[in-house]
Amino acid sequence: MTTTGERQPGEGTLYEQIQASPEFVELRRRLRRFVFPMSGVFLVWYLLYVLLAAYEPEFMSIKLLGNLNVGLLIGVLQFVSTFVITTVYVRYANKHLDPAAEQIRTRFEGGNR
Numbered sequence: 001m002t003t004t005g006e007r008q009p010g011e012g013t014l015y016e017q018i019q020a021s022p023e024f025v026e027l028r029r030r031l032r033r034f035v036f037p038m039s040g041v042f043l044v045w046y047l048l049y050v051l052l053a054a055y056e057p058e059f060m061s062i063k064l065l066g067n068l069n070v071g072l073l074i075g076v077l078q079f080v081s082t083f084v085i086t087t088v089y090v091r092y093a094n095k096h097l098d099p100a101a102e103q104i105r106t107r108f109e110g111g112n113r
Contacts (some may be wrong), residue, residue: 018108027100034092038085045081049074 011017018024052060053071060071 014108018104021104021107023100023104023107027097027104030096030100034089034096038089042081042085046078049078 012020052074060069060074062070064070064073
């Protein structure tokens with residue numbers, strides 16, 4: 001361990017070694033680079049829906065087509081956006097996260113699964 005308390009690669013348990021590895025640090029950075037902004041966008045989108053429902057009932061009750069109004073449309077779009085975010089995340093993980101995680105696993109397990 002260094003004087004600053006940081007672990008050097010090769011020190012500690014296998015889990016601590018993996019966590020201290022540059023590859024794992026990069027993997028966490030990639031995950032956070034996707035998850036935090038996407039979560040923020042979704043929460044703002046959901047909060048907008050809640051605020052509109054609470055403070056703009058006239059706007060939310062505007063009829064669009066038959067019994068379909070703005071509030072119902074935005075409510076359904078909440079579900080649609082959840083599925084879209086899930087699909088985008090799975091593609092991102094398959095392309096950027098899973099290969100990096102597999103490399104880390106192979107490196108530390110010596111190719112054994």
